[in-house]
Amino acid sequence: MIKITDVKKAYTEKVKIGPLNIEIPKAGFTSLIGPNGxxxxxxxxxxxxxxxxxxxxxxxANMDVTSTKSKDLAKVITILRQENHFVTRLTVRQLVGFGRFPYSNGRLTKEDEVIISKYIDFLDLTSLExxxxxxxxGGQRQRAYVAMVLCQETEYVLLxxxxxxLDIARSVQMMEHLRHAAESFGRTIVTVMHDINFAAKYSDRICAMKNGQIAAFGTVxxxxxxxxxxxxxxxxxEILEGPYGPIAIY
Known part of the structure; x- marks a missing residue:
């Protein structure tokens, strides 16, 4: 479980986050939605x-995010930021291999190589490795980054x-992959989403935020x-009932 208790963050006197209080259950797919800012x-x-x-x-997972050692936290939680800028020229396989660093310290074993191949295949990157x-x-790179964080094999994945x-077709494919990862690998996946309808179709839970506060949290x-x-x-x-669940119409 991810437990956030009375968390505050202030950028300026007028730009503040919190206090935030929420418990995100273990396993499944949770989306964070809300307007910009x-x-x-x-x-x-x-x-x-x-x-x-x-x-x-x-x-x-009962580990204090502030005080836990980085090497221990890296085996429990991994995060993919919105912007990724690798200045070093890397192949797809080399990038995905970075996900094994908390375990290998850069010295990949045969077991690591098997795990790397597993997630390259999982994200349909075999021909590009x-x-x-x-x-x-851009879409292929995004899949490679997601393969890297999944390759870290942490229970909690933040995206x-x-x-x-990603275009619409690749977005659907990506969400199918992530949903499958949550179900098949037992991962707890938390994503920031802009598209309400993608969040509704693939999530178990949705956390809606507004003005630095949690406005609502619950099932789809x-x-x-x-x-x-x-x-x-x-x-x-407006909300319509579509063939795969509720659809938001703007």
Missing amino acids: AGKSTTLMMIGRLLDIDEGHIAV GRYLDELS DEPLNN EEIMDAETLTNIFETNI
Whole structure:
């Protein structure tokens, strides 16, 4: 479980996050949604210890995010930021191999190589594993980064807008992969999402944020409510029942 208790983060006197209080259950797929500036990515970065908290407490699998040693935390939680800038020229396989660093310290074993191949295959990157990142499309690179974080084989996976640079077909494919990872590998996946309908189709739970606060948290059915979403996004939203569940119409 991810437990956030009385967490606050202040950038300026007017730009503040929190206090945040939420418990995200173990296993399954949770999406963070909300308008720009709501605090979604900031919250994700604080859970992943890429951003310090000013007040409060965050625990992941009963490990204090602030005080746990990095080498121990890296075996429990991994995070993919929205922007990734590798200046070194790497192949897809080399990039995915970085996910094994907490275990191998850079000295890959035969077991590591098997795990690397597993996630390269899982993200349909087998034909591209020898290609350099700068030779790939944005969508192909995004899949490679996701393969890298899954290759770390942590129970908790945090993804900041994993559909960046993906067209609709690749977005569907990516969400299918992530949903499969949550179900087949027992991962707890938490994502920042901009598309409400993608979140609704693939999530077990949705956390809606607004103005640095948690506005609503619950099942898809609970959050996909016209009044709730209209209040959060401050625009009229209707909910229709589609073939795969509720659909938000703007």
